[in-house]
Amino acid sequence: FTEEELDAIKEALPEMPEQRRERYITQYGLAPADADNIINDKDICDFYEAAIKAYDKPKTVANFILGEFMRRINLGEMSMDSLKFAPEDLARLIELGDTDKINKNNYKTIFVEMINTGDKPDAVCDRLDLWVKEDSSAVEAVIDKLIADNPKPVEQYRAGEQKVFGFFMGQANKALKGQATPNTIKAILEQKLKG
Known part of the structure; x- marks a missing residue:
């Protein structure tokens, strides 16, 4: 060979x-x-x-x-x-x-x-209907409702308890049924929680 x-x-x-x-x-x-x-x-x-x-x-x-x-x-x-x-x-x-x-x-x-x-x-x-839509107004509406419905966790977060943020992330993601990315939810949530 x-x-x-x-x-x-x-x-x-x-x-x-x-x-x-x-x-x-x-x-x-x-x-x-x-x-x-x-x-x-x-x-x-x-x-x-x-x-x-x-x-x-x-x-x-x-x-x-x-x-x-x-x-x-x-x-x-x-x-x-x-x-x-x-x-x-x-x-x-x-x-x-x-x-x-x-x-x-x-x-x-x-x-x-x-x-x-x-x-x-x-x-x-x-x-x-699982596509991400990235509708920031829908995300804001969900987060506004979460903040209004959960004053105690909002107070805890603003007092420095960062772990409460996970609660809001989970609730927002659940309410949006995955139609927004976690990064979008996080950015809007951080902004809204600052008051």
Whole structure:
């Protein structure tokens, strides 16, 4: 064999798990334990590879797969053999959250719908009206009502109890049903709570 023929044969060989692990750690920046968890299951590994081809954020995709994705498999709510959605659909869901088109607090709702129906994330967002609208007047109205309805926590916050801020964030997010990003809610809430 010539050197060129040997190189061609090497290129044609499938990537070995150890090589893939090394690539995940060095190129994608995954922690060794995360890389191991992904490569331990060939189906999950192939799914991950396809998802990052669709959305080139390897760490973000890995975090979702190792978190909510694996949790649903472990709960028996889905299996790799009977997935109703494609890797590209999961990639799209993650991208929607990263680009603030949806509130990341709605990830689980959308993901469960994808598991159950096979619908694409955009279709789920349309059907359940989960798109971020960033209507600052709607956010202000919700926050104004929260402040009016909760004078004691407002007093606590203004007296320096910062932990009360989380209460207002949670209530505002719940009232807005994820149709504003946490950053928008936080900015308006901080402004309004200052009085």
